[in-house]
Amino acid sequence: MVGSAISRSLKNSGYRNLIGKSSLELDLRRQSDVEAFFQKERPEYVILAAAKVGGIKANNTYRAEFLYDNLIMEANIIHAAHKNGVKKLLFLGSSCIYPKFADQPMKEDSLLTGALEPTNEPYAIAKIAGIKLCESYRDQYGCNFISAMPTNLYGPNDNYDLQNSHVLPAMIRKFHEAKMEEKSSVEIWGTGSPKREFLHVDDLAIACVHLMENYNERQFVNVGTGEDISIKDLALMVKDVVGFEGQLEFDTSKPDGTPRKLMDVSRIKSFGWSPSISLRNGIEHVYKAYVQEHDGPRS
Numbered sequence: 001m002v003g004s005a006i007s008r009s010l011k012n013s014g015y016r017n018l019i020g021k022s023s024l025e026l027d028l029r030r031q032s033d034v035e036a037f038f039q040k041e042r043p044e045y046v047i048l049a050a051a052k053v054g055g056i057k058a059n060n061t062y063r064a065e066f067l068y069d070n071l072i073m074e075a076n077i078i079h080a081a082h083k084n085g086v087k088k089l090l091f092l093g094s095s096c097i098y099p100k101f102a103d104q105p106m107k108e109d110s111l112l113t114g115a116l117e118p119t120n121e122p123y124a125i126a127k128i129a130g131i132k133l134c135e136s137y138r139d140q141y142g143c144n145f146i147s148a149m150p151t152n153l154y155g156p157n158d159n160y161d162l163q164n165s166h167v168l169p170a171m172i173r174k175f176h177e178a179k180m181e182e183k184s185s186v187e188i189w190g191t192g193s194p195k196r197e198f199l200h201v202d203d204l205a206i207a208c209v210h211l212m213e214n215y216n217e218r219q220f221v222n223v224g225t226g227e228d229i230s231i232k233d234l235a236l237m238v239k240d241v242v243g244f245e246g247q248l249e250f251d252t253s254k255p256d257g258t259p260r261k262l263m264d265v266s267r268i269k270s271f272g273w274s275p276s277i278s279l280r281n282g283i284e285h286v287y288k289a290y291v292q293e294h295d296g297p298r299s
Contacts, residue, residue, distance in 0.1 A: 001157040001201050002049040002092065002150075009205035019043055023050070029069060034076040038084040046081050046089040047208055048074060048130075052123075053094075056189070056257050058164040059120040070126035078133045082143055090212055091134050091147040093127035093220070095197070095261050096120045105226065105264035108149075108219060117258045131220050138218055148211055151224035151263050154286060155201030168198060171235055172287055175242040180295075185247040186239070189254035192232030197224050197262050200277040210273045224263035225275045241283050 003020065010018055019041050027033055028050050052062075052069040059066055074091065081089045098106045099114030111131070116124045127149075134145035158169040165173075171188075178186045207223045215221065229237070235248055 001155060001159070002153065002204065004157050005155060005201040005205035006047055006049060006208050009202070009209050013209050028073040028076060031072075031076045034080050035083070038080040038086075042084065043081075044087045045212060046077065046086050047212065048077050048089060048091045049208075050077070051092070053166075054159075054164045055166045055170065056119050056255060059123050060255075063122045066120075067122035067126050070123060071129055074126070074130040074133060078130070078137060078145065081145070082137050082141060087144065088212060088216075089134070089143070089145045090208060091130050091145065092208070093130055093147055093149040094123065095149055095151045095222070095224070095263055096124045096258075097127050097131070097149060098261070100258050104260050105262040106222070107264040108222060108267060111220075119255055119257055134220075135218055144216055146211060146215055146217065147220035148208065148223050148268075149220055149263075150204050150207075151197040151199050151222070151261070153199055153201050153204060154282065156286070156289060158201075158286070160290070167196065167231065168234065168238070168283070169286075171238045172242070172283070172290055175238050175244045176287070176290065176294075178246060179242055179244045183246055185249045186235075186244065187249050187251050188231065188235050189251055190231060190256040191252050192235065192248075192250050193230060194256045194258065195228040195230050195260045195262065196234070197226075197228040198234075198279055198282075199224050199275060200282040203275040203277050206276075207268065207273050210271070211268075215271055219267075221268045221271075222263040222265050223268055223273075224265045225279075226263065226265045226269075227279075228260065228262040229279065237280060238283060238287075241280070241287050 050073055052066055098110050100117040102110045131147045134147050137143040138145050154168045159165040160169045160173045162170055174186050
């Protein structure tokens with residue numbers, strides 16, 4: 001999802017000599033394959049969007065893979081970028097790097113000031129390691145490696161698997177299928193009280209291009225909207241967009257995760273970037289595309 005959005009944004013900005021490989025073409029967990037790729041292609045600029053990602057259940061179930069896969073991929077790429085003289089690299093992390101009970105909105109200097117949310121701790125540790133790798137290669141070798149921490153993302157090419165996806169695409173699928181099957185209710189995990197921030201992936205992609213063109217500092221930057229919404233209100237919004245007429249049922253036996261994750265985005269805004277896609281409009285466009293892909297044109 002993120003890689004394809006960045007590719008679209010780069011093309012829209014006039015960049016043409018783009019190099020990219022799918023996970024089927026290049027296994028970034030294999031150091032020898034990554035080094036061979038860098039030696040052959042000799043990229044000048046790298047945006048590291050590759051990651052093993054998933055929702056709260058996937059994070060908590062596949063803890064070893066979320067730690068190992070993300071650690072090894074970022075280490076291989078960042079080291080190869082240094083060895084092959086890459087002019088600039090952007091590493092993408094996640095808002096889950098912050099402590100579970102970080103002050104809200106979360107500022108960049110909240111990193112490592114408290115304990116992480118247990119359900120996604122392995123993923124968070126991997127992303128924190130990526131930040132520190134970029135800082136360390138910058139400090140020791142003078143590499144222009146920067147990092148950005150996006151909030152929760154959604155958009156084209158999202159994962160709609162009900163077991164392993166993030167909350168928003170899972171909701172879209174749940175409500176759509178409930179509507180098609182004329183169900184009386186939709187189950188929502190947790191209490192509905194946690195608050196989350198959502199950023200359309202096309203807004204993130206524009207931010208990435210903006211940072212590559214304008215930002216060269218050691219300090220990583222948050223990328224988000226600066227606005228959040230409760231899971232209950234998000235469910236009501238998706239319900240309305242989809243047109244589902246039934247009720248919400250909250251399964252409080254399922255974990256809520258971090259109570260609130262709102263990003264302080266004043267830093268990136270000071271460098272000239274702001275999001276442009278509202279949550280409601282973004283969900284409407286994503287749902288329309290989802291229906292066309294899975295059910296054909298809407299009547």
